[in-house]
Amino acid sequence: MEKQQPPEDRDGSAAAAGPPTCYRHPDRETGIRCTRCERPICTDCMIGASVGFQCPDCVREASGTGHHPAADRPRTLAGGTVASDPRLITKILIGLNLAVFVAVMARHALLNDLLLFGRAYVGDSSAGYEGVAEGQWYRLVTSTFLHEEVWHIAFNMLGLWWLGGPLEAALGRARYLALYLLSGLAGSALTYLVADPAQGTLGASGAVFGLLGATAVLMRRMNYDMRPVIALLVVNLIFTFNPWGGIAWQAHVGGLVAGALIAIAMVHAPRERRNLVQYGACALVLIVVVAVVLARTAALT
Structure with missing residues (x-):
């Protein structure tokens, strides 16, 4: 030793x-x-x-x-339990994304089954509408693990590994997983609200942007040099709003905002009311997501 x-x-x-x-x-x-x-x-x-x-x-x-x-x-910075493997959840999330990617490559029809879109015909119109507005709420989640191109999943998984590991160590497994899932869900909800209901979107970008927002909050909390994360954020936003299109900016913005807000509650919660503030913030984000989905569904049906 x-x-x-x-x-x-x-x-x-x-x-x-x-x-x-x-x-x-x-x-x-x-x-x-x-x-x-x-x-x-x-x-x-x-x-x-x-x-x-x-x-x-x-x-x-x-x-x-x-x-x-x-x-x-x-305890971690946010009050979570210190784990022997501080990247376990990050590894599992990457594994899930890769597994779904391989499954879609093996059976391409899964793409339409897991894709996020509001309301549209899939194939023959005689089969009727499909989408979130038709009760397929699972698409809000499954789409965040869905990738079609190698470059797309490679970019998102690199971001997940680089940003996720330090965040998981600082927040603890449960809080980190809540941050990741809620960021992805918030990105899906904003996409569902704003985008064309027939437009399909996919990818873990919303969740990864949530991790980026949380990283900025954590670095500010630790009094670290903010210039690297600000530069990374600016570059990503430039790509998000590039004139060539093809990127679901709604997912990026929704994930970024949700991730930053949840992280503020995670790292700034007073010790004596830590759990109440942290999980209360997560519950509030979830309530907003559900309200947005219900409102959009009512407008489409």
Whole structure:
């Protein structure tokens, strides 16, 4: 087993060359330190404590003493349980997207069964209308796992991996999954509300944009340099509203707004009312989504 160096020998060499770096990930700059040993820690390593954040080593040591009360168990920034694999949900989501992609490649007819559109004829008009307005609400969810082109799923899965891992570590599995699913659902709802009801849309972009909005909120909360995420957001919005079309901007905007709002509740909720604020915000977003879908359905039928 690798021997841990003393805290003073692993302070990220802040005095020697610029900002400190995480003691476990030397390639990551950070402004956060463990409240017990003062080692620099990144978002993947920081564990919420009763006061501030602690590093994994200090949490492990404290847990072994038997004096770590239930209220002070290792928690993420948002109050979630610290997991041994902080990217498990991200891996599962990527696996689901890839599985659906392979299934569609094997049976292309699935595309029409899972696609998001409001109300339209599919094939022979004698079969009647199909779509969300006809009671096929599942399309609001299935479409967020649906991709048709290799470049499309590759771009979205790279975004999910890069943005999802740090967010999952910072929020915890349950909160992260709620953020992802609700962002995708909000993007679908806005698309259903605004887009042509016969226009089909698909892709995980709404959920990924939700992660992008949440990343901006998290970085602001951690007092990190906002310029990289702002630049990434601007570039993505330029592509979203490009003059060539072909991109469902409604899904991007809906996911971005929902992700940012949920993340604000996740990382800024007061400790004593954390669960109420966090899950209350998620419930509020879900209620808005349902209201939008019901209103649009009433207008189309």
